[in-house]
Amino acid sequence: MNFWNDPLKVAADWLTGIFTGWGMPSVGANVLVAFLGVLMLITILMVIDIFLVWIERKVVARFQDRLGPNRVGPFGLIQPFADIIKLMIKEDTTPDGADKVVYNIAPLLSMMSVLILWAVVPLAPVMLGVDLNAGVLFIIAAGSIGTLSIIMAGWSSNNKFSVIGAFRQVAVMVSFEIPMLAVLLIPTIFSGSMGMNAIIQSQDIWFIFLSPLAALIFLIAAIAELGRAPFDLAEGESELVSGYNIEYSGMKFGMFYAGELLHAFTFGGFWAIMFFGGYRFFGLEKVSPFLAIVIILFKALLGYWVIMWVKYTVMRIRIDQMLAFNWKFLTPVAFVLVMVTALMNALLRGAPSWLFITGMLLSNVIVAWVSMEFVRSAARQEREKVEGLKQVAEAHH
Amino acid sequence: MIPLSWYLILAAGLFSIGLFGVLARRNAVAILLGVELMLNAVNINLVAFWRYGDISMMAGQVFAIIVFAVAAAEVAVGLALVISVYRRRSTVVAEDLDLLKW
Amino acid sequence: MTGEQVIFLIVGAVTLIAGLMVVTVRNLVHAALWLVATLFGVAIVYTLLNAGFLAVVQVVVYIGAIAILFIFAVMLTRRQAAETGASVNPNWLVGAVMSVLTFAGLVYLLQTWSGFSKQAAAIPSGFDAINQLGNALTSPTGYVLPFEVASVLLLAALVGAVYLAFNKK
Numbered sequence: 072m073n074f075w076n077d078p079l080k081v082a083a084d085w086l087t088g089i090f091t092g093w094g095m096p097s098v099g100a101n102v103l104v105a106f107l108g109v110l111m112l113i114t115i116l117m118v119i120d121i122f123l124v125w126i127e128r129k130v131v132a133r134f135q136d137r138l139g140p141n142r143v144g145p146f147g148l149i150q151p152f153a154d155i156i157k158l159m160i161k162e163d164t165t166p167d168g169a170d171k172v173v174y175n176i177a178p179l180l181s182m183m184s185v186l187i188l189w190a191v192v193p194l195a196p197v198m199l200g201v202d203l204n205a206g207v208l209f210i211i212a213a214g215s216i217g218t219l220s221i222i223m224a225g226w227s228s229n230n231k232f233s234v235i236g237a238f239r240q241v242a243v244m245v246s247f248e249i250p251m252l253a254v255l256l257i258p259t260i261f262s263g264s265m266g267m268n269a270i271i272q273s274q275d276i277w278f279i280f281l282s283p284l285a286a287l288i289f290l291i292a293a294i295a296e297l298g299r300a301p302f303d304l305a306e307g308e309s310e311l312v313s314g315y316n317i318e319y320s321g322m323k324f325g326m327f328y329a330g331e332l333l334h335a336f337t338f339g340g341f342w343a344i345m346f347f348g349g350y351r352f353f354g355l356e357k358v359s360p361f362l363a364i365v366i367i368l369f370k371a372l373l374g375y376w377v378i379m380w381v382k383y384t385v386m387r388i389r390i391d392q393m394l395a396f397n398w399k400f401l402t403p404v405a406f407v408l409v410m411v412t413a414l415m416n417a418l419l420r421g422a423p424s425w426l427f428i429t430g431m432l433l434s435n436v437i438v439a440w441v442s443m444e445f446v447r448s449a450a451r452q453e454r455e456k457v458e459g460l461k462q463v464a465e466a467h468h
Numbered sequence: 469m470i471p472l473s474w475y476l477i478l479a480a481g482l483f484s485i486g487l488f489g490v491l492a493r494r495n496a497v498a499i500l501l502g503v504e505l506m507l508n509a510v511n512i513n514l515v516a517f518w519r520y521g522d523i524s525m526m527a528g529q530v531f532a533i534i535v536f537a538v539a540a541a542e543v544a545v546g547l548a549l550v551i552s553v554y555r556r557r558s559t560v561v562a563e564d565l566d567l568l569k570w
Numbered sequence: 571m572t573g574e575q576v577i578f579l580i581v582g583a584v585t586l587i588a589g590l591m592v593v594t595v596r597n598l599v600h601a602a603l604w605l606v607a608t609l610f611g612v613a614i615v616y617t618l619l620n621a622g623f624l625a626v627v628q629v630v631v632y633i634g635a636i637a638i639l640f641i642f643a644v645m646l647t648r649r650q651a652a653e654t655g656a657s658v659n660p661n662w663l664v665g666a667v668m669s670v671l672t673f674a675g676l677v678y679l680l681q682t683w684s685g686f687s688k689q690a691a692a693i694p695s696g697f698d699a700i701n702q703l704g705n706a707l708t709s710p711t712g713y714v715l716p717f718e719v720a721s722v723l724l725l726a727a728l729v730g731a732v733y734l735a736f737n738k739k
Contacts, residue, residue, distance in 0.1 A: 098573060170599075170600075173599075173600075173603065203622065203626075204622065204623070204698070204700055205622055205623045205626045205627075205700065208623070208626045208627065208630060209626055211630050211634065212626050212629035212630045212633075212634065214634070215629060215630055215633050215634025215635075215638075216629070216633065218634060218638060219606060219633060219634075219637065219638065222638060222641055223603070226599060226641070226645070234645070238642075241638060241642075245634070245635065245638060248634065265700065469572065469574065469575075469689050469690060470574060470575055470578050470618070470690075471686075471687040471688065471689060472685065472686065472687065472688045472689075472690070473680070473681070473686045473687045474578060474582070475615070475619070476680050476686070477677060477680075478582045478585065478586070478615070480672075480673055480676040480677055480680070481586050481589075481673060482585065482586065482589050482608075482612075483672070483673075483676070484669040484670065484672050484673035484676075485586065485589040485590055485592075485593055485669065486589070486593070487665075487668065487669040487672055488593050488665050488666055488668075488669035489592065489593030490665075491661070491662075491664070491665030491668060491669065492593070492658045492659060492661070492662035492665035492666065493593065493657065493658060493659070494656065494657065494658060494659045495598060495657070497598055497640065497643050497644055497647065498593070498598060498601060498657070500640070501592055501593070501601055501602065501605055501640065502592075502593055504605060504632075504636065504640075505589050505592060505593070505605070505608065508608070508609065508612045508632075511612070511624075511628075512612060512615055512616075515615075515616055515619050515621050515624060516619060518619075518621070519619045519620060519621070519690055520685075520688050520689075520690050520691075523691065523693060523694070523697065524697075524702065526702050526703050526705075526706035526712070526713075527706075527713075529621060529623075529624060529699070529703050529706075530703065530706050530707060530712075530713045530716070530717075532621075532624055533624070533627070533703075533707070533717075533720075534716055534717070534720045536627060536628075536631050536632075537720040537721075537723060537724055538720070538723065539631075539632070539636065540631060540635060540636060540724065540727070541723050541724055541726075541727030542727075543636050543639055543640070544639070544727045544728065544730075544731040545727050545730050545731050545734070547639055547640070547642075547643040547731075547735075548730070548731040548732075548734035548735040549734055550643060550647060551643060551646055551647060551734075551735050552734045552735060554646070554647040555737070560647045560648075562659075563659055
């Protein structure tokens, strides 16, 4: 076990040695080392977060045929620091009649709900916070804390726009949790475990090849959970000004903003973990944990890029369309997919791997095709109804 | 290590607090909040008995899960009733809903 | 006193205080938020009891769904933001006496029981609680029938709630 193969353990042993050398009890030293580890992870994440601001602004600029920030520093790399200084020295306002305690806790809770997600993210085979055996559920649990922070922010601001924005956002998050939870069961079925590390370890074939439909549904539900376009109607600038965070200024707004960016990046990472093999890439992860970290960060950025791609090319939809889309289409498809996958998994248990992959892929294609046929026939009926109403109206004239 | 009694006393305390909420609050939503506390107290007991009894008998955890389901159902129907009452009577104060009293 | 006991005492105290706030604060949104704090405390108690899965489910179901539903219901059932009138009914003193008596009675009954201050047995190595729970919930010799009944109950509650809260106009 040297530093190159297991850096965290080596560093932890070294630090524990130092602390116990100072006469600290070993329990205290362990707690302190764990605390330092958490502090280090959060610091790294916040630094990544600063650069995510730059990445997001550069990418959106390219999508919109602009240059993006390019004045401060090379390629505008110093721009996010300028933004942070601006946010820090802005006046920190609290609206009249706001519920002060709740108002101030909400941004912290929002940031926290994103940061605790990283407790279960395996960065390398030996580098992860906890290998929770309910890791998949943990994602949903952390998401529900995010929901809570949004409703707290919207309610405590004492502003109708923020309450409406919060209501919409919470409706979206609560309802899209269901298809997300359902498709998260599919990697669980394939790997036989809810732990993140076990899911990655069992991806000799990336799960995207076994269940592309599940990957797609997870992406859609993740985008809704993030409140990004086309599901950003909680912000809806033209109707709601800015949504639940309308009354926040300075760094408190910055917390929501940074939290949203990091959340998108994190879900890019979860997409990679669930369906693209996480830190695995043709055995490269076995060379060194450092290489594994590079691989998973690259995959997470790729997922983040897809989320941005969707955000800046698709337009916003209405709340009733979105809820109908979830409850009448996405949720049933997700449930059917889980049932079909579980059934196929049981049927093809002893089958050779080529048959397993083909069977899974075929069942996915069939589910997708049947659901599209359902949508088409429903749309046809709707059109005929509208046509019929038009004819009746014309006959009356 | 923690003896079983600590968990049981915690659960008993939480149950009594919930009972006070149910008996004393005027607002129907607040009464439902008290019921939630009582259900949680029961769940602490169930899980504690699972842990301190035979650990391979999963009855405690299974019943905790069923209590989750019952709590979710109870809240959904209860709050729907409260909202429906509020629409008709414009009040959610439990003692104002006395049409059946004489 | 071990570290585990210290954690339990802190969590237990926070849970009970938050529970007291739930039943005493006037502002109902605050009461719902204190309920969230109580539920978090209970989730940590589950973790102390080595039931990590239930702790996560507690956060998903109670905080992610039930607490949010409460906050929605509070906001939907009042005309103005401020609370009016007393938060407790005239019989609150009787209620308080009743609940204190319940607590005293429960503790008295429990401490006459021989297993009251039992210690937990060590968890056998390789024991997978989630696996066992899943098997217990789905095996015909286990609890598959209660599990199915619970799912039917949830469906009935779903339909009933939609029917009750639906505005026919």
